[in-house]
C-alpha cells in the first residue's frame with residue numbers, strides 16, 4: 001500500500017482527475033469531502049486528505065509516502081522531501097500587488113501582508129529591500145484596503161480578485177503549479193511502485209501537453 005497525502009480544496013479535484021486518467025481506480029468515497037482517510041484498495045493506495053500547506057509535513061515525516069503540493073507550499077515550507085514531477089495543475093503565480101496609489105518611500109520599511117512569510121522575506125531580501133512582513137491566513141487582498149499593509153504577496157490566477165478589489169500587480173515573483181513529492185526513505189523502500197506512479201502520471205501529463 002502506498003499512502004498518498006492529498007490537499008483538500010482546489011487542487012484536490014484536478015489531482016483526482018489526473019490519477020483516474022493514469023488508470024487508478026478511485027472509489028466513490030472521493031466525492032464525500034468529509035472523509036479524511038480513504039482506502040483505494042484496487043489502486044493499492046491509501047489517501048489522507050490534508051490542508052494544502054500541511055502536505056509536505058506529512059510526507060517529510062513519512063506518514064505519507066508521496067503527496068501533491070503546490071510549488072508555493074514547497075517554497076514556503078522547505079521540507080526535506082523530493083519533488084519528482086510537475087503535475088501542471090492548479091497553475092497560478094506569486095506576485096506583489098498594491099493599491100494603484102502606492103508609492104515606494106525608501107526611508108520607511110513598507111509593510112507586506114502575506115500568507116507566505118518565508119517566500120516573501122526571501123524575495124525582498126534578494127531585491128535588497130527591507131520590509132516588515134505581516135502574516136495573514138487568507139483574504140490577503142483586504143490588507144492594503146484597510147491600511148494594514150502597503151503591499152501584498154499573494155497568489156494570482158485570473159487576476160479577478162486583484163481587479164475586484166482595485167489592486168494592481170507590481171511584480172511577478174514565481175510561477176506555481178502542483179508537484180508530486182516523495183519521502184526520501186519511502187523512495188528507497190518502495191522505489192518500484194513509486195516510479196510506476198510517476199511514469200503513469202507523466203504519460204498523462206505529456207499527452208495533455210500535446
Ligand SMILES: Nc1ncnc2c1ncn2[C@@H]1O[C@H](COP(=O)(O)OP(=O)(O)OP(=O)(O)O)[C@@H](O)[C@H]1O
Nearest residue numbers: 008009010011052070071072073090091092155157
Ligand atoms: N486562484 C488560484 N488558482 C489556481 N491555483 C491556486 C489558486 N489559489 C491557490 N492555488 C494553488 O492551490 C493550492 C491550495 O489552495 P487552496 O486555496 O485550495 O488552499 P488554501 O487557501 O491554502 O487552504 P485553506 O483555504 O483551506 O486554508 C495553493 O497552495 C496553490 O498552489
Ligand SMILES: O=P(O)(O)OC[C@H]1O[C@H](OP(=O)(O)OP(=O)(O)O)[C@H](O)[C@@H]1O
Nearest residue numbers: 138139140154155156157158159160161
Ligand atoms: O487571480 P484569481 O483567479 O482571482 O485567484 C487569486 C486568489 O485565489 C486565492 O485565494 P483563495 O480563493 O484561495 O482564498 P484565500 O484568500 O482565503 O486564500 C489567492 O489567495 C487569491 O486571493
